[in-house]
């Protein structure tokens with residue numbers, strides 16, 4: 529039983545706040561996104577991985593970080609009937625790395641290249657482009673440190689937006705490693721402490737817990753302070769500096785334009801060295817970043833494996849689809865049906881069910897509406913669906929052992945032998961395809 533208060537404050541049986549139904553008319557965008565992800569994954573040799581939506585909470589606490597907004601405020605975490613502490617996954621990388629270790633993927637030739645496409649859950653404040661269940665596709669390369677991989681993973685992320693002709697801007701930074709980041713963090717902390725009273729309340733709270741996060745604050749009062757703050761790239765150790773320079777050189781080689789942005793620190797603890805985000809060109813805030821990622825060289829060992837370098841990115845599917853809708857890019861339409869099967873009377877209806885099966889078996893794109901009985905409403909549907917031909921099976925045709933083929937373009941109707949329905953319709957369809965071809969000049 530639900531507590532009375534909960535039933536009262538909402539309508540019965542409605543969507544949970546921040547969740548979204550994906551209705552049939554939306555599906556072609558989703559199919560397109562999925563097929564693009566599959567295509568790029570295949571091109572670059574990534575294998576698909578699906579991990580559960582539910583994991584032990586401590587996986588995310590450890591991987592994403594105790595002091596991140598995601599873990600601290602947004603994670604759907606609960607204790608189940610067996611007293612297990614579980615959480616709906618807020619991001620994809622932690623589960624992928626857990627699976628990599630649990631199934632011994634470290635024994636395969638390295639690097640292991642994996643990709644996923646699935647829902648994530650964050651109890652954030654829902655607003656435009658921000659949901660509590662949203663979908664991400666992500667690509668991960670585990671087991672390689674070379675800068676060439678950083679550049680290639682960035683190129684793949686970039687290509688998703690190129691594929692829909694969307695100009696995007698790639699924001700890139702390096703946040704160093706465990707040996708050089710603390711030096712920078714101290715410098716940053718000192719700088720921020722001196723300006724504490726001018727910082728936003730949120731940033732003041734972050735100052736002691738996670739000062740790096742202040743750099744990607746969107747609060748207005750923080751902006752002048754962030755603009756003058758020390759930058760990580762000035763504190764990189766020799767190795768991190770060389771790595772970063774190489775990444776940039778590879779990007780130059782690949783002709784991927786980028787903007788150096790010292791505020792791209794990413795929200796999660798597991799990042800090191802290269803971090804990047806993909807922004808629409810007009811937007812300025814992280815709020816609506818299309819995607820982002822970076823190197824996470826420490827994560828595999830943090831989750832109990834050997835020291836293993838890795839890098840990845842994740843992009844929001846809803847945001848990707850929104851961009852498609854805002855541009856002129858045309859997502860391929862679902863293949864239209866070619867034939868409508870209309871039936872009149874009980875005997876014809878009975879025969880139609882089987883005929884429908886035979887037509888589909890023959891590879892024809894056929895639709896019906898068996899719940900209608902009059903010819904007029906059925907022809908109206910056929911018209912709306914823009915099919916090329918309607919097959920009409922009525923009382924007379926049943927008695928004569930025939931079927932009528934109506935050409936929907938000119939209304940001409942021909943009667944053919946019922947037993948020859950499939951070859952006759954195929955012949956006409958082939959002819960109509962030839963007629964549809966644009967004339968050669």
Ligand code: AMP
Nearest residue numbers: 657658659662817818819842843844847
């Ligand atoms: P993040 O790991 O937070 O950088 O998320 C990766 C991508 O997922 C972001 O760049 C967004 O495109 C998308 N994303 C993250 N959070 C949400 C959300 N609450 N609603 C919709 N999309 C989101």
